[in-house]
Amino acid sequence: MNRIKQKLQEDPSKKLLSIYFTAGYPEPEDTVTILQELQESGVDMVEIGLPFSDPLADGPVIQRSSEAALKSGMTTKKLFQQLEGIRKSVDIPLLIMGYFNPILQFGVERFCRQCRESGIDGLIIPDLPLEEYELQYKEIFQKYDLLMIFLITPQTSEERIKEIDSASEGFIYMVSSASVTGGTGGFGDEQKDYFTRVSKMGLKSPLIVGFGIKDNKTFEQATAQTKGAIIGSAFIKHLTENGTGKIPQFLKNIR
Amino acid sequence: MIYQVNEKGYYGDFGGAFIPEMLYPNVEELRSRYLQIMQEEDFQKEFRQLLKDYVGRPTPLYYAERFSKKYGTKVYLKREDLCHTGAHKVNNTIGQILMAKRLGKSRIIAETGAGQHGVATATVCALMGIECVVYMGEIDIKRQAPNVARMKMLGATVVPATSGSRTLKDATNEAIRDWINNPMNTHYIIGSVVGPHPYPDMVARFQSVVSEEVQKQLQEKEGRENPDYVVACVGGGSNAAGLYYHYLDKEEVGIIAVEAAGEGVLTGKSAATSALGREGIIHGSKTLLMQTEDGQITEPYSISAGLDYPGVGPMHANLFRTGRGEFISVTDEDAMAAGLQLCKLEGIIPAIETAHALAIFETRKFEKDDVVVVNLSGRGDKDLNTYIEHFNL
Ligand SMILES: Cc1ncc(COP(=O)(O)O)c(C=O)c1O
Numbered sequence: 001m002n003r004i005k006q007k008l009q010e011d012p013s014k015k016l017l018s019i020y021f022t023a024g025y026p027e028p029e030d031t032v033t034i035l036q037e038l039q040e041s042g043v044d045m046v047e048i049g050l051p052f053s054d055p056l057a058d059g060p061v062i063q064r065s066s067e068a069a070l071k072s073g074m075t076t077k078k079l080f081q082q083l084e085g086i087r088k089s090v091d092i093p094l095l096i097m098g099y100f101n102p103i104l105q106f107g108v109e110r111f112c113r114q115c116r117e118s119g120i121d122g123l124i125i126p127d128l129p130l131e132e133y134e135l136q137y138k139e140i141f142q143k144y145d146l147l148m149i150f151l152i153t154p155q156t157s158e159e160r161i162k163e164i165d166s167a168s169e170g171f172i173y174m175v176s177s178a179s180v181t182g183g184t185g186g187f188g189d190e191q192k193d194y195f196t197r198v199s200k201m202g203l204k205s206p207l208i209v210g211f212g213i214k215d216n217k218t219f220e221q222a223t224a225q226t227k228g229a230i231i232g233s234a235f236i237k238h239l240t241e242n243g244t245g246k247i248p249q250f251l252k253n254i255r
Numbered sequence: 256m257i258y259q260v261n262e263k264g265y266y267g268d269f270g271g272a273f274i275p276e277m278l279y280p281n282v283e284e285l286r287s288r289y290l291q292i293m294q295e296e297d298f299q300k301e302f303r304q305l306l307k308d309y310v311g312r313p314t315p316l317y318y319a320e321r322f323s324k325k326y327g328t329k330v331y332l333k334r335e336d337l338c339h340t341g342a343h344k345v346n347n348t349i350g351q352i353l354m355a356k357r358l359g360k361s362r363i364i365a366e367t368g369a370g371q372h373g374v375a376t377a378t379v380c381a382l383m384g385i386e387c388v389v390y391m392g393e394i395d396i397k398r399q400a401p402n403v404a405r406m407k408m409l410g411a412t413v414v415p416a417t418s419g420s421r422t423l424k425d426a427t428n429e430a431i432r433d434w435i436n437n438p439m440n441t442h443y444i445i446g447s448v449v450g451p452h453p454y455p456d457m458v459a460r461f462q463s464v465v466s467e468e469v470q471k472q473l474q475e476k477e478g479r480e481n482p483d484y485v486v487a488c489v490g491g492g493s494n495a496a497g498l499y500y501h502y503l504d505k506e507e508v509g510i511i512a513v514e515a516a517g518e519g520v521l522t523g524k525s526a527a528t529s530a531l532g533r534e535g536i537i538h539g540s541k542t543l544l545m546q547t548e549d550g551q552i553t554e555p556y557s558i559s560a561g562l563d564y565p566g567v568g569p570m571h572a573n574l575f576r577t578g579r580g581e582f583i584s585v586t587d588e589d590a591m592a593a594g595l596q597l598c599k600l601e602g603i604i605p606a607i608e609t610a611h612a613l614a615i616f617e618t619r620k621f622e623k624d625d626v627v628v629v630n631l632s633g634r635g636d637k638d639l640n641t642y643i644e645h646f647n648l
Contacts, residue, residue: 127273127275180277
């Protein structure tokens with residue numbers, strides 16, 4: 001069984017913590033160390049960011065980490081080299097989160113095959129929306145048992161949320177607010193209403209909240225009515241300041 | 256109709272809407288309503304009226320006699336340089352500001368490279384009394400100081416794009432990020448036939464007033480609607496789309512697209528997307544794109560800021576792939592010479608973008624009786640500094 005599906009079913013009461021980081025950052029060869037540290041620290045799931053020159057949906061923190069990773073020579077090919085053998089030491093679900101152009105250049109089928117061989121369980125491709133996915137690419141991703149994770153936002157209509165729910169096999173990535181990544185405003189009534197509204201829709205897919213989660217408080221708020229939360233920019237910021245040495249300390253404070 | 260967009264938003268293999276979900280409600284609202292709004296009688300009336308009284312349309316179709324004689328063929332210039340604000344860009348911004356009003360939006364954002372589209376957007380926002388924010392690469396802000404000042408005089412806020420390579424593609428990224436952050440009240444006025452569907456089609460339709468006029472004007476002057484060739488420079492491709500529009504499916508009219516070779520197609524300092532690009536995704540559209548083997552978007556180069564874009568609109572990518580369009584690239588050097596020559600032969604100072612289209616006559620030969628229409632997309636006032644430096648004037 002796909003590791004994401006398994007993790008989502010394991011313990012109904014458990015809130016999942018997922019971490020995003022940019023592959024090849026802060027140092028090109030940090031990818032594997034970070035994955036191992038995250039698993040050690042009890043993280044439930046990881047999104048490995050594939051760096052891109054033009055990350056449209058990202059704020060300055062992730063932009064800069066992508067830029068730095070690319071500058072030091074990170075590529076899609078290199079990421080797969082780093083991930084070779086990763087399943088000997090890491091068994092939590094792993095996703096790749098990346099923009100579509102590098103995947104298209106690598107070759108969609110070749111990319112999926114390599115994901116499968118490396119033990120990747122799912123993909124988040126923010127600029128491959130449901131329509132384009134279904135029009136041209138769905139069969140390839142499914143052939144390699146890769147779960148495609150779609151996003152919803154506070155502006156997504158109820159009708160579309162249902163459409164996305166029925167097209168999803170893993171979880172739904174619930175973007176917390178109308179914003180690029182890295183928002184630090186915390187969650188107000190508007191977000192809480194949105195979490196409540198969607199969680200009451202009776203969707204088949206669990207909801208995992210991302211964007212703007214940075215500490216215990218925002219984690220608790222985000223997961224009060226959902227299955228879990230994803231931390232990205234705040235973790236990258238921690239890596240920028242501390243390198244890979246203090247990952248458990250960062251995570252200790254979250255949940 | 257195969258060269259027009261299909262109902263899925265594709266021109267052949269190119270186009271689509273590769274957008275993050277955060278943009279979906281806005282893009283979908285536009286997609287589901289743009290055609291209907293554009294066809295409404297009161298929209299058409301207001302659009303046409305403004306094009307006439309405010310922009311100064313129809314622009315002349317001018318028979319360039321001395322230029323024609325020099326090259327042994329009949330060359331007509333479509334004088335978009337005489338539009339208010341000095342280029343074709345305003346045809347699109349007038350259309351889009353009226354669209355934004357009907358969508359109930361109260362804030363406008365735009366990207367700009369050379370500043371022409373930024374000025375055209377700031378202008379229509381002033382006209383309508385709507386807030387305007389223009390993103391511009393930090394490097395371009397330094398290169399194009401007069402246009403920055405014009406935008407400010409027109410009441411726009413100019414925000415430097417400090418990410419990535421700090422030029423046009425990054426300004427576009429920043430505008431898209433702004434739209435993600437402001438999904439309710441904001442309309443994004445894209446400056447060319449690029450971006451997610453329906454933008455390429457919507458912008459092409461607003462610019463199609465150009466070929467609509469050419470058909471009528473040529474009928475009067477030559478007794479026929481169709482020229483033998485239509486020629487335009489291509490950055491993103493909006494002035495080209497405007498001139499080609501009513502001729503796309505008339506195979507007897509040759510389509511010539513002129514790209515910027517920069518210092519030469521193979522020098523690594525070029526913006527000739529059809530020659531150097533591969534299929535990829537930029538700013539929400541699948542098109543031809545200059546990129547590394549790893550799929551990272553690369554920085555193009557041209558002396559003309561308006562042609563300095565690593566992609567090309569999906570309509571043009573399809574014209575290239577199907578062979579419907581003939582693509583020619585022109586170096587900085589040849590474009591500058593052609594610009595200066597037009598001054599001397601016809602008393603018209605063209606934009607450097609436009610000068611690229613004029614330069615092809617040196618190498619691309621036409622028959623004596625051929626009627627060739629060139630889109631004179633803009634005037635050269637904004638480029639005086641570059642002309643001065645280049646020719647030590
Ligand atoms: C005068 C002029 N011509 C051409 C262009 C290129 O844009 P497009 O290819 O969209 O017409 C520009 C862009 O700034 C311009 O100012």
